Amino acid sequence: MSQVSDNPFKFSDTNKRYYTYDYYLRHTYGEKCAKITLDCGFTCPNIDGRRGYGGCIYCLSGSAAPTGRIFKAKADTSPYEIEKIHKQYLDGIEMIQKKWDVKKFIPYMQAYTNTYTSPENLSNLLDGISLFENAVEICIATRADCLEDEKIEIIDTLSKKIPVSVELGLQTSNDETAKKINRCHTYAEFEDGFKRLRLGAPEVKIGIHIIDGLPGETLKDMESTARSVALLHPDSIKIHLLYVTGGTVLARMYENGEYTPMAREDYIQAVCNQLELLPPDTVIERLTGDAEASCLLAPLWSVKKVSVINDIDKELFKRNSYQGKRYLK
């Protein structure tokens, strides 16, 4: 039996039994594209005190903030320096093109919460980025509780000029876990933001970010998050492994024996279970995390990302399974 010719999954031309981001890009833009990550000067309401202090327990940026201090939301008060952001974009392209022959790019507003600013600033920033050369799409990473109706209108207007994707961090649908990780929003708030964005900006592609291996969660809890996500039917999803990096609250928990990272085999099972539950046409942007080896404390097996992905492929093949096999519409 060949892993490619006998692959029952329809959105694939390789051995992958899930809808890869690479497949999506090639079929949408006709060739490979690369995301260029940008830091547009934002902070986060979970760091500066609007929703919480200190950030999510695994967030290095949040942990670096002194507890109790209210940070000025830079993006609310300063005019955007679009030239500096453009320079980041050009530098990112130069780096990518040293390794790959790519000509189309997706400016990716990644750092912190990229709609946490005034509507006027957001509009100016997005207008500027939409003019970047060879940009085929704009990707905005944000929290679902930072999507006021006026901002959704701005994103909707942008999506009529250039394809737009919005990446929303959920991490878990379990409110108890959300409290443990200091997420500072509930699942209901997430769902509300997601649905208002879907209705208010129908052409925008919405991605959801979830994390496996959160403190206290079992494989059943992780399946339950996948079921909740499947009901929302996002356009894409990123599945991450929770890893421990030095200097975070999570690192202190790990060192005190209050947190045990996920075992490799459990992670492979969890991801395959979740893929089976997700809609077949939801693009899978990621299946692991990407910690820098120099600051990673655990689990060390996560460094060998390709081997983890290969074992996910093998497990799906062994199960004779694929993305969406257990999806209930």
Ligand code: SF4
């Ligand atoms: S929402 Fe994102 S930026 Fe904000 S604290 Fe959590 S991980 Fe950090």
